[in-house]
Amino acid sequence: MDCLTANTWVNDEVINAYFCLLTLRSHMRWEKYLVTGKTMKDMDEDRDVAPARCAFFSSLLYVHLCDKGYSHQIVRRWSN
16 A cells, blocks of 8 residues: 555556456456346447446556557457
8 A cells, every 4th residue: 555655656466456456346346237138239329327338458558658659459469
């Protein structure tokens, strides 16, 4: 918790752990939503009710993109 004090940089592992929590929450919401027996058509109609689809990447991806520039291949490799 020392890394969360005011006026200090946040450690990348803290950010990655937070992304993992957000990913878990997103998966749990989708599982709960899908258990209701909704079809894909229902999901399209219930956009305001259906949970948002989210993807979170390691903070290291940002470093790669800054160093090498945007590349579809890099993002594709990190998203698998």
